[in-house]
Structure formats: structure tokens, C-alpha cells
Amino acid sequence: MTTPTRAAMKGRGVAKRSEAVKREERTGWTFMVPFCLLFLIVFVVPIIWAIYQSFFQQVATGGGAYGGGTLENKFVGLANFQYVITSKAFWSGIGRVFIYTVIQVPLMIILALALAMLMDSFIVKHVSGFRLLYFLPYAIPGVVASIIWVFLYNQQISPIVKFCELFGLHPDFFANNVVIGSMANITTWTFTGYNMLIFLAALQAIPHDLYEAARIDGANGWQIAMKIKLPNVRGAALLAMLLSIVGTIQLFNEPQVMQTADPGISDSFTPMMMALNTSRGSLTPKGDGPASAIAIVMALIAGVLAATYALVERKVNES
């Protein structure tokens, strides 16, 4: 088999090269096709459908008391978007999600990072048991996790409340300003272990000779953690943050389940709840149009947030 050298390949004519470019293009696309086809059916067409729908509302035909027994889709232009943007409930929902994003996400990431650092600090051996148990909540479906916590928050049943009462404390996890914190705790409980694993993996990938060198320079454990480990998990932290923010914007399970214990959590507590409940008809009978409009506005806001975050990240990186 003759093996042409790189230099020889480079030396070939322009025509050949464009042939290679063409082949590369073909190969690239071939690998893309399966994903793209599926993506088309599962995402692109439904999204286009949702956008199309967002210009319509359901109206009963015929008017009268009960209508004519059928619904028709009425083109309403941008009325659905107007409804979303002028809706107080929507913006309160966005506000709650924003508070969540600003407080819960960083707290969870810091907690996950701290745990990962402790486990990677060599202070304790045999961390794999801890690692598995920390991760366990991630395997519990969101609805079930929320139910468990609703019990643990309950004034009359919760062993946690009973424990607190030993110290003369009477926590009310459903009190007005506490309830969002209680909700955040469920999310934190579920996802901290997952994020911790990502960080732990990143930490374990750091070459150990770096520590060796630092130690020779006289650095202690704390300094190693701050100067070597932290900068090396930045990438992982960025990813975890971004994913958590996207997840938070779609916050749904926790408030929906906690609603049974606290009817004060309205059907439009978060934008996602508002969208699904609109689509179910428990907020307005206008159908999927307004629900799609909510989803689109949410996606736009999420996009702006994510872009801002990435931009700020980059700025901070540069400086």
C-alpha cells in the first residue's frame, strides 16, 4: 500500500482539493442526516407548528349560549403575544423564575462544587460510597421527589418539623415568602449530586503533577484548591450553570405538586405552569394559541438570558 505523505497531498492541484472539499462536505452531511431527520420531526416541525398556532385562538362556532358544537381557529394576529406580554401573572411568574435563577442556581452550583472539592481533597478516602448516595436523588422522578418533600414540609406530619420543635422552632415551609425557598430546596436536593459528579470528574481529570509542583513551591491544600482546582473546573461550572438556568426556566414539577399542599400556588406560578395550564384550559379556553405564545416568549427570554450569560462570561474571561 502506498502511503502518500501530507506534503504530497498538499502539493496536488486545486481541482483535487475542491474534490476533497466536496467529499468532506458529503461525509459531514451523511453523518448529520440521521440526527437532522429526527430533529426535524421532533423539534423543527413542532416548533413551526407552535409558532403558527400562536397566531390563532379557539372560538366556538355559531355563538349563542353553547356555540354550534365545534370550535374554529380564529386568526388573531399578535393578540396572543399581547395577552402574554400584558399579563401580570406571566411577569410575576418570570419574576419568580428569575429569583430562582439568581439564588437557587448559584447556591446549588457552589454546594456541588464544595462537595466535589472536599471529596477530591484526599482528606477522606473511599469516597465512592458518598458519591453514589449523593447522586441517588437524581434518579428519583421529579414528581415523586416533590411528593416526598411535601410530606417532609408538612406541619403535622414532618419528622423535620418535629425535630425542629425539640429546639423550640416552628418552621412553616409553606409561609408566604418561604414557599419559594422550599421549592428551591427540592430542586437543589435533586440536582446537586448530578452537578457534583460533573465537577468531581473534572477535578479528577486534572493532572496530578500540577499538585506535585505546587506542593514543592510550598502551597498548602487550600491554596491548591483555590489556585489550581477552581480554575480547572470553570468549563464544567459554565456548562452546569447554563443547563440549570435552562432547567429552571421550565420549572414545573415542584410547584405543580406543591399546589396540593398550598393552593396559594396558583396555576400560573411559573411561566411553564401557566403555559401547560393554559393549554389544558384551566386558565382560559383560548386553546393552544396562547400557550404557544407563552412558550415562544419564554424561549426568547431564555435565549436573551443565555446569550447575556455567555457574553458576561467571555468578558470576565478576557479581563
Add this chain to the structure above:
Amino acid sequence: MVSYTKRLFAGVAAIAALGMGLVGCGSSSGDSSASSNADASKDSGEVVKITYMHRLPDNEGMTTVDSIVDQWNKDHPNIQVTATKFNGNASDMIKKLETDVKSGNAPDLAQVGYAELPEVYTKGMLEDVTQYAEQYKDHFAEGPYNLMQVGGKYYGLPQDTGPLVYFYNKKAFDELGLAVPGTQEELIAAAKKAAAAGKYIMSFQADEAGNMLTGLAGASSNWYTVKDDAWVVDTDTDGSKAVAKVYQELLDSKAVATNPRWDPSFDASLQKEELVGTIGAAWEAPLLMQSIGDSGKGNWAVAQVGDWFDNDGKTGPDGGSGVAVLKGCEHGKEAMEFLDWFNTQTDALISQGLVVATSDTDVKTPDSWKEYYGGQDIMAEFVKANDNMGDFTYIPGFSAVATAMTEAASKAASGKGTVADIFAAAQTTSIDTLKDYGLSIAQ
């Protein structure tokens, strides 16, 4: 493209029929005698397939829907029914059915709450079966039978009802020296007396506000009436005023429990005998047994709701459903035939915790219930409440009204709003919802 499998099946069925030399179309009505329905379909030789979607509990110890249906299938080889249980709540089920109907894929029969029926009709999900319903009229109580009707046309048959009654812990009442209050004044006095002893004889359930409070408030006169094919909405009836007044006073004097009905804390307060009396729908009887547990066995009893809310002694509905024939059903006649049989399987349906909507008032209280409720024939009490139940007409889109009421009620429960606000919210939301639907409202 209409359901491929359904079409394919229809095709296969048609070929099979041809092979037997019997070309017959599903509901080839031509027979005049309604009584010989079964024979008529038998004659055609074609097996009719009926699908039925429900969300009955099917819990342990109950006669399951499948086993009832199996019985039918054994006796009716020509009308084969498949039941499917929907594992979700009512609003999920309606959403699912709505998409199913749109894509021509819906089951023939589906459980639909009375409060949801007008909405489901407006959404274009129902098949008019008035011509078949008429003959079964006598099998069902009149009120529920008429709840399966929209604008004079019938869309199915009723299954169960939810008359509101009063559940109370008789033993605790005796210890407190209380009897079931008869009048409004007595109720408030008794509640305050119980509260002084750390007990509640009433509960204000914010999560059930849309169902229970409408039932209580609407028993005197209807919130919604149709005049000249347009809605007249008045949620500020005498009943509403009375409900607002009574509950507000109870809330203000902290003489009412405010645990949400479906929160575990409600169960806990029942078990601790803090909550010793509550208004509830009849179908809650087995649920309460489960929630209170063995410790309350024999202590509880059922009474009629007293004349507490200026309703002339009438009670109101909370829940209850029928089974409707959905659009696209090709065998309306056979579907209704099955439905009539199914909804009159009294004992089996009672085991599911239902107060059946049949005209047959000779219904037996299951032994375990009787034992739990101190030997009382509670089914008789429910039947009595049923007969004494005011009509309530629901508007299309009532679920949105109920949502708004729940939100206002939770504010009232925590003292940030008043009970009267709940009915004000109901008024504005009702009008908004009707407008959103493009329906007429009388000025």
C-alpha cells in the same frame, strides 16, 4: 389522515362481512322497535367494537371496570367493549380526548364530569345520541339524566352523582355536647364552641372551592341561566351571600379548619380528631374511611347539610360524572346499549365508591362502609341528599372559573382576602371565559 389502524380494521371487518355474505353497515338503523336492539345487532352478524375510556379508581378490593366489561363481552359477542383507564386527572384527560377527537382517534365513550360537559360540547367533542338516549330515560334519576344534555340534545348517560352531605365524628360530637346544627346560627355557635375546645366541625377547603362552594352557593338559585340563547351570569345569589357570610365569620373567629382537602395535613387533622366534621361529596365516604383509618372506625356518621346557607334546605352538587359518546363514534346505538347496562351495574359501581345515578333507589350500603359509619345505612342518606339536590347549570369553560375561585379562596383562607372575593372572582372570570369562547352574554 384518519386513524390508519381504525380504517384498516374497518376494512378487514368489511371484508369479513362480505365473506359471510352479509353486507351491513354499523348503525344501519331501520328497526323501529327499540326493545329488540340486542337481537338486531346480533342479526347483522357483525361484531361491533366499542372503546371506553374512564378514570374510575379501580383500587384494591373494588370490582374492576375490566371485570364488569368482561361480563358484558361474554354475554354480547356482537358488541365487544374495550375499556381503558386514563392515568391522569380530569383536565389531562380532556386535553387528550380533545386531540384524539381532532385526529379522528378518540374512544367511542369517555367519562366526563357534569361540570365539564358543556365545555366538552363547545369544543366539538360530542356525538348527538338523543335518539338512543330517550329509551333509557327511566333507568336513571331525572336530575343527572338531564345533566348529560346540552341545549336540549343528549350526549350520553349519567354514571354517578356527588350530592354534598355532612360527615361528622359522632363520638367527638357527643363528647363536646353538640348535635348536628340545624340552622345557620346553630352552626356558627356550635363551631365556636368546638373551636374553644380545640376542635373544628367545619373545614374551609381552598383547593375544592371551585367545586364545593359553587355547589353550596348555587343550590338556592342558579348562577348561570340561559335567556334567549345568551348567558345570564349572577354569582352573587342569596346562597353565595350566605356562604360568604358564614365562612367569613368562621374564618374570622378561627372556628374552621383551613387545611386543603387533598393535602396530607387534612388527613392528619382528621386522625388527631381536631377536625371532627366537614361538608363533603357523597363519593368521599370511602376516601374518608381510608384517610381516617381504623382509629375512627364506628365513630363517624353522615347527616344532611343543615339549613345553613339560605338554600331552603336544599343541598348542592360537587362532582359526579356521566359517560359521553364522543364525536366520530360510528356505533352510537350499540355504545348507548352498553352504557345503559354498565351504568346500571349498581353493586359493582358502588364498590368503586360511586353514588350511582340510577333511578333504582334500593341501593345497598356495602358492609364495610356500614361498619365504619357506626352501622348507619349511609347510602340511604346519600339517596336522600341526591333527591334534595338543586340543579346547577355549568357554563362552557367552567374549569377556568374554578381555578380563579381556588386562587381567591386560598387568599381568603390566609386572611389576605375575603370569602366574598371568591364569588366576585367567579363573576368576572365567568364573563371573561364566555367572551373568550365567543359565546353570547345577556346584557
Add this chain to the structure above:
Amino acid sequence: MSQANTMSRQDRRALRKAEKLRDKAANELPPSLRPNKFVKALTILVLVIALIYFTFPIYWAIIASTKSPSQLTNSNGIWFAVGLDELPDAIAKNYAGLLGWTKGKFWRWVLNSLIYSGVSAVIGTVVAVMAGYATAKFRFRGKGVIIGVIMASMLMPAALLTIPQYSIFNAIGLDNTMLSVIIPCCVSPFGFFLGRVYAQSSVPDELLEAARIDGAGEARIFFTIVLRILAPAMVTIFLFMFVATWNNFLLPLMMLSSTDLQPVTLGLYGMVSLATFTDRGALMMGALLGVLPVIILFLFLQRYWKAGLAAGAVKG
């Protein structure tokens, strides 16, 4: 050709050896890095507190799964409501309740869940890695746009696409089939993103070029070399997609009407969403039994996963 194969086998052996050495190094610390006793005690304390935080709710759920509804609200939350000798009966009762609610199909549903999650995660992982590899290693027209569109779709609340998805699957006659759940779950923009990152960071261009020079076709290069290098990374994507599919209930709720096809979470969701279902002990039992396969899978794949996460996290 065969050269490339042996190379990679050697590579893997070396890798494994290095990993072993590193593990050893981690356990045998140089004296200067050994912590003092106070720090050690404090660390253990923190880790144990965290352990209690993460496991106590699960412990509570295990206890709860043996209780009747009234015992659940009435008895001590941190211990069984009945004596240990009566425990088997209590468990049997809730198990019967669970089977009653699921009409004896609980294990069938668990099997369905395994099929949905397993198949969609396998297909989804391969497809995502293929696409990620394509965008990482090839230049082709429209690449930028495609990456942009896929990344942007991560922002779209996926749950809200369920209804249009149902309409589409109905139109092509696939609703109420296993495919109607598997196909939508096969597509994970996040999986694509990870696949791209992994391919960028751990597939050396030189290796690909060498294989091409050896005359290997692109398909062969991908399936014999690239997939092997990316194997640990793929385990990460696989697990992520597996759990996501396992926990998804909205999609099967809309797509499926036949009870024989339902996944286990749909049954659990039914219990949760139905206010009148108060037998929460049976629900807890269902939740725990339904989670078992995921935990077993995790234990099984843990070793690979660790390595896979590292590969993605470095570059992330």
C-alpha cells in the same frame, strides 16, 4: 488497517494502566499533603451532614412505602408503623395496592420503561455522537446554521412540543405505538452538544488522517475508531438520555392510549395527579421499585461514566 486496531488496543491498555496508577496515587498521599486531624474531622462532618440531607428523604420514602394512608400521617415518620414481624404483611398490602392500581401490569410497565429508555438512549446516543462528530471534524455548508438551530432548541420548553408532536405522529399513523415514545426521545440537543464537545476534545485529527491514509472509509473510521475513543463519553450521553426518558410522563400520556404500552412513570403520575388517590404508601413503593432499574444501571455503568464525564467536563 489492522495496525490502527492494535494501536487503539494498546492505547486502551496504556490508558487503563495510567488510570490504575492514578487511583493508587490518590490513596497513597505524600506526607506533606496529609491533613491534620481537625480538618479531617470537619470534612467528615460536612460530608456526613450532606449525606443525611441527600438520603434522609429516600429513607423516609422507604419507611413510608410500608405504611397505610392513616399510618402515614399518624405514626412516627422515621420508623415503621408496625412491628418488624408484621412488616412483611404491611409490605405485601401496599404491594397489592400498587398492583391493583396498575391492574397487575406494574412489571410490564417497568419493562416498557426499560425498552423506551434503553432503545431511545442507544439510538439517540449514536445519532447525537455522529452529528457531534460531523460538526466537530468536518467542514460543510450550513454547519453554522445547524449548530445554531440545535443549540437554540435547547431553550424551547420541550414539554410544550408534546401536543404538536402528537399531531404529527398521529398524521403518520404512529401514535399509540412504542415508536411514538421512542422516536421523540431519541433526539437530545444536549446529547448533540456533548457529542460535539467530546469529539472536539478527544478525537485527534492526526489519528483520523492516519486512518484515511491507510485507506479506511469514513464509515469504518467512525464505527471502529471514533466510537471506541468516545465510548466513555457516550456512556454519559446514554445515561443522561436514559434518565430523561425514564422520567418523562407527558409524552407517553399524550401518545399512548393502550395500557399495555405505558411506562411506569405514567402510572405513578396518575397516582400523583389524581387528588382522590390517597394511598401514598403504595405510591412510594411504586416509586422506589420503579427507580431500582435506574440505580442498578448507574451502578453498573458508574466506572465508565466517571471517565466520560471527565472528558466532557474538561473542555465544557
